[in-house]
Amino acid sequence: MKLLASTVLAALLALPAFSDTIPITLDIVNADGAPDGFSRSMVTANGTYPGPLITASKGDTLVVTVNNLLDDPTMRLSTSLDFDGILVDTGNSFDEGSSFVTTCPITPNASYTYVVPLVNNQTGTFWYHSQLSVQYVDGLRGALIVYDPDDPLKDLYDVDDENTIWQVGDWWHNSTLPMLAGYVATGIVPVSDSGTFNGVGRFNGGPEVPFFVVDVVQGTRYRFRIINTSARNVFTMSVDSHNMTIIETDGMPTSPMAVNSLDLLAGQRYSVVVEANQPVANYWINAPYVGGSPARNLNQNATLSRAILRYQGAPEEDPTSPMSLGPADEELNALVEANLRPLVASPAPEADINITLSLDVTAGKAQWNVNNVSYLAPEVPTLVKILDGANSTDDFNVTENTFILPANKIVQVIFPPSEDDEEHPFHLHGNNFWLIKSNSSDEINTDNPIKRDVAGVGSTGTIIRFSTANPGPWFFHCHIFWHLQAGLATVMASGLNETRAEVHPTQAWTELCPSYDALSPDLQ
Missing domain, CATH: 2.60.40.420 (Cupredoxins -  blue copper proteins)
Structure with a gap:
């Protein structure tokens, strides 16, 4: 090495x-x-x-x-x-x-x-x-x-440490190369075998792996940081008999909002405060998920995706209550993303540039398109091309789907309503954005929108705004990585001259591409 x-x-x-x-x-x-x-x-x-x-x-x-x-x-x-x-x-x-x-x-x-x-x-x-x-x-x-x-917001919780992090994710029994080959051949996105909570899960017919246990002390308030590390699945989080107060969305503090259920798309994160205010016992943390038809993978049983909230003094056993998917309809107080507000209210700046991104899939193929272009990773990275003098869209392949933007502007991106039945979690690298219109509502909010870096794009349409005050080529893509691999991505390249003036890579970085390019395909 x-x-x-x-x-x-x-x-x-x-x-x-x-x-x-x-x-x-x-x-x-x-x-x-x-x-x-x-x-x-x-x-x-x-x-x-x-x-x-x-x-x-x-x-x-x-x-x-x-x-x-x-x-x-x-x-x-x-x-x-x-x-x-x-x-x-x-x-x-x-x-x-x-x-x-x-x-x-x-x-x-x-x-x-x-x-x-x-x-x-x-x-x-x-x-x-x-x-x-x-x-x-x-x-x-x-x-x-x-x-x-x-x-x-630290007065709202007592404990926030390495034991209060919840990582949920989809898990797959097959390795990625054969699954990707199957996707390319059929156009059908692979369906996960199970969901995991902090690295632990179960699947239909599999061994009864012990559920992950979250230990709490009665009377204590915990800040649980929930991360959806999936490549596809949407997780719905709830804790039997407990409310969750949301205080953070994708790294940004939000005005506290009490819910008893919330959805996380792939790549999204929330911090919630849960008070251990119930009788000493074991309670289910429910983490069911959706992501493709379970009929395509009979291992999948979203009901098995869960953990245990265990009060100090409770027996070391599973909860006696049924494994549910979360609160019943008559008790449901689910998060509506559009209702979230930043901790410190401020209006979104007016847009200088408007871009419309329309998404569609090529029927029967593993090919997704943004404005009729399916992203294909170039052999020469975007940043290398910019440092070498690229100045316009003509200097990039059409399949790089690269948008050239001036520095120090506000860009509004409009995703029209989609007929696709899947909500696509679009993620902006290196930056975050104002969520002007959430896919969860028809409301357009420029007065006090939250900022985040992953937002769902789907049936009702989504509008975001971001600043190009931080120049560079920033990947903007669906965080369902199967869709990203199939072309559902763009690059927002802002301030090309400013990028050249400010970026001074190390020698180690300049050697990465020649080393990679020299490899045979089986080593890449």
Whole structure:
């Protein structure tokens, strides 16, 4: 393995003097595991699923060294890491991790160090995952939490630590290469075998893997950070006999809102406060999911997707209540995304530029289109082309679906209502956006919209606005990674001259593409 220590040192020396650096080493290895009782080879960080928890505090800098030790040819052997939801400063856009947009993948038996300053006082709930093809389906995903010592909502909870993180995700018994080949051949998106809660799940006919247990003490208030690490599934979260007060959406503080059920699309995150105010007992944490017809995978039983909230003093046994999918209709107080409000109200800025993005699928094929273009990753990453002088859409392939935008403008993106019956979680890299119109409502809200970085696009239409004050090429795509792989993506490339002026990549980064390009296809 080749560590270019000099370039990493140079990047560290350039950091602000007050910044604490958090060194992290992730060995990306194939390891056998059985999250739901079915044993298979996986792609993991440090041999675990989910991967190791990464934590930092406001203003810190993450220094993440990735050692690629993958050797199982049934899955991709190169890799690339994305830090989902982290606001990436233009000058560090080359360490943003989006394969073929801001970087090339890390080859087998090589290492790369991502230097990621946490800018703009960003705090909240995030996660990391492979950004190469659908590789994170094989297991390379984990939580990333940035704590705020000055959290304005800290009076609402007593406990917020490594034990109050809930990672839900879809799990698959087959590895990604044959599943992807099947998708390409049929146009039918694979259906997961199970759902996992903090890496634990069950499937129909499988062993009764013990459910994950969340320990609580009566009278204590807990901030639970919920992350949907799925590549497809939508999870609906609830806790029997308990309310959840939402205080954060995708890293942004929100005005507290009490619900007893909330949906998370792939890539979305919420913080909720749950008070342990019930009699000492065991209670179900319900995490059912949807994502394709269960008839296409008879292993799937969403009712088995759950965990246990166990009060101190309760017996070590499953709850005696039935395994439900959540509150009954007459008791339901489900989250309506459009009703969320930011903690500090402020209007969305007026739009300077309007873009309409229409989504459709090519019948019978694994091909999704945005404005009749199916995204295809280029051989030369977008950022490399910009640094080499690309200035207009003519300098990019049509299939790169790249929108050239001026710096320091407000861009409004309109997704018209879709006839497709699936809600697509669109995610903007390196930035977040104002959610002007949620797919959950017909309301248009420019007075006090929330900001987030993943929003559903579907039957009623969605409108967002984002700022190009942070120039760079930013991937904007569906977080159903099967759809992304099938072309449901764009690149929002803003301020090309400003990008060239501010981005000064390390030598280690410039060597990624030649190393990757020299590989035979079976090693990529």
